[in-house]
Amino acid sequence: MQVLGLASSLVDDTVLDGSRHHRRTSGTPVDGTAVADLEPMLRRIVVARLGDHPAAEDLVQETLVRVLDARDRIEPRMLEPYAIATVRNVMATMWRAEGREERNRHRAHDPGVPDPADAHLLEEEERLALRTAVGRLDRDERAALVAHDVDGQDTRSLAEEAGSTAGAVAARLSRTRARLRVEYLLALEQVEPPTERCRSVLLAVSAADRRRQRELGAAQHLLECEDCGRLSVPLLRRAPARDDETRVAISADPDIVTARRAARAVAARAGLTGADLTLVATAVSEVARNIVRFAVQGEVVIELLDGPRPGVRIVARDAGPGIADLEQAQRDGYSTCAGLGLGLPGARRLMDDFDIVSTPGQGTTVSMTKWIPRRT
Amino acid sequence: MNDGPALVSILRQGDTLVASVHTALDDSEMVRFQEDLVRQIGEHRARGVIIDVAALDVLDSFGSRTLRTIAEMARLRGALTVIVGIQPAVAYAMVRLGTGPGEVPTALDLEEGLAHLARARDPGGGGSVR
Numbered sequence: 001m002q003v004l005g006l007a008s009s010l011v012d013d014t015v016l017d018g019s020r021h022h023r024r025t026s027g028t029p030v031d032g033t034a035v036a037d038l039e040p041m042l043r044r045i046v047v048a049r050l051g052d053h054p055a056a057e058d059l060v061q062e063t064l065v066r067v068l069d070a071r072d073r074i075e076p077r078m079l080e081p082y083a084i085a086t087v088r089n090v091m092a093t094m095w096r097a098e099g100r101e102e103r104n105r106h107r108a109h110d111p112g113v114p115d116p117a118d119a120h121l122l123e124e125e126e127r128l129a130l131r132t133a134v135g136r137l138d139r140d141e142r143a144a145l146v147a148h149d150v151d152g153q154d155t156r157s158l159a160e161e162a163g164s165t166a167g168a169v170a171a172r173l174s175r176t177r178a179r180l181r182v183e184y185l186l187a188l189e190q191v192e193p194p195t196e197r198c199r200s201v202l203l204a205v206s207a208a209d210r211r212r213q214r215e216l217g218a219a220q221h222l223l224e225c226e227d228c229g230r231l232s233v234p235l236l237r238r239a240p241a242r243d244d245e246t247r248v249a250i251s252a253d254p255d256i257v258t259a260r261r262a263a264r265a266v267a268a269r270a271g272l273t274g275a276d277l278t279l280v281a282t283a284v285s286e287v288a289r290n291i292v293r294f295a296v297q298g299e300v301v302i303e304l305l306d307g308p309r310p311g312v313r314i315v316a317r318d319a320g321p322g323i324a325d326l327e328q329a330q331r332d333g334y335s336t337c338a339g340l341g342l343g344l345p346g347a348r349r350l351m352d353d354f355d356i357v358s359t360p361g362q363g364t365t366v367s368m369t370k371w372i373p374r375r376t
Numbered sequence: 377m378n379d380g381p382a383l384v385s386i387l388r389q390g391d392t393l394v395a396s397v398h399t400a401l402d403d404s405e406m407v408r409f410q411e412d413l414v415r416q417i418g419e420h421r422a423r424g425v426i427i428d429v430a431a432l433d434v435l436d437s438f439g440s441r442t443l444r445t446i447a448e449m450a451r452l453r454g455a456l457t458v459i460v461g462i463q464p465a466v467a468y469a470m471v472r473l474g475t476g477p478g479e480v481p482t483a484l485d486l487e488e489g490l491a492h493l494a495r496a497r498d499p500g501g502g503g504s505v506r
């Protein structure tokens with residue numbers, strides 16, 4: 001059947017979160033120390049879910065081993081999201097296994113011997129998922145995809161048939177593939193996305209469409225929505241890495257230091273020098289601390305800006321409780337009242353532009369920019 | 377303080393403790409440093425404390441406040457604290473941030489810090505405190 005033929009061309013290493021197909025990513029490989037550094041974070045995640053379940057420590061270690069195995073093909077900036085997705089998968093697998101054991105208890109079954117049927121079952125699951133995903137495409141989309149990827153028809157002749165241009169056909173094919181990847185993952189994980197926005201967000205991530213991602217508030221959604229957060233990992237790994245953007249996941253004290261170091265490095269690459277580097281690093285420290293103290297987790301994204309003027313933009317985003325009274329939070333005395341301090345007034349004074357959006361119950365996003373002084 | 381290379385060292389020199397921060401500390405490490413130092417002030421009956429922060433590339437609001445807290449706790453236990461080695465860029469950021477060492481005396485480097493302590497202990501011996 002044709003659908004199966006599609007598997008190799010569409011799925012290859014890009015969609016499967018398994019271990020069979022790998023493509024090495026270019027760029028700096030992740031080193032082992034960086035993986036080991038993930039351990040406290042992973043343990044927190046496992047303990048949050050499993051409490052003092054006897055298998056908790058094993059799951060942490062298993063996750064570390066898996067991440068270590070995969071480190072050649074993970075972009076350094078994706079290491080944390082990858083580890084988080086892996087630990088969630090490892091936990092889910094354990095629950096599934098426990099459920100199966102429960103169901104199989106009446107059979108004579110030696111759990112020490114892996115069931116060869118399991119591996120077969122997995123392949124079957126993937127095949128089914130792909131078939132379901134292809135079934136969710138429009139008829140036209142499906143026809144074009146099969147004609148191009150299976151039958152080898154080129155975009156020009158496809159364009160002639162459709163009365164369109166080769167460029168338009170190629171763009172459409174690439175959107176279709178992006179959609180297929182999303183539907184494949186949803187079918188494989190048997191997830192029905194919890195919100196209406198989920199599919200659009202995943203599609204924008206899959207298509208690496210940054211404009212659409214911004215319109216949809218994709219980054220914020222990935223923080224809030226557990227399903228999309230997990231599903232986006234294989235999709236993000238596929239997207240071309242951007243060397244003008246660095247992402248640091250924030251969930252504990254050490255992340256504050258990581259974020260400000262990353263900010264300093266990016267700012268230096270952008271051309272900032274001397275005291276400006278320290279100002280940026282200090283401002284990042286303040287906003288990252290807000291996330292740890294008030295929102296528990298979030299991320300800091302540091303990006304280089306080309307226009308209208310060259311600069312460094314920091315976006316600190318969380319899905320925490322939000323700030324009810326923004327005006328008060330930005331006033332100076334507030335810090336001392338709140339004990340640990342919100343650090344916002346300080347960060348504002350360190351940067352050139354500062355903007356904060358917060359919705360109670362949904363989270364807070366701080367965007368701040370340092371412009372690079374023109375040299376004369 | 378824990379396994380691995382020391383983040384901070386606290387050395388005793390007569391009745392003065394010299395605490396050097398060797399690398400960027402996160403907040404929990406900063407708090408541990410505070411606890412260690414205040415405990416040692418008591419143990420060694422120190423009269424002077426020097427905190428060398430030359431290795432720090434950032435002193436944000438939390439870092440500054442922790443240093444002020446240490447100095448205040450030391451004062452309550454009878455020891456005078458001097459902070460030394462604040463880098464120029466760090467000093468600039470502290471001014472912009474609106475935080476700073478507050479009333480805690482500062483000095484350029486370890487030598488100046490020790491001289492400051494000596495003057496404070498023996499005001500007749502030359503110069504005045506602050």
Ligand SMILES: [Zn+2]
Nearest residue numbers: 195198225228
């Ligand atoms: Zn979602």
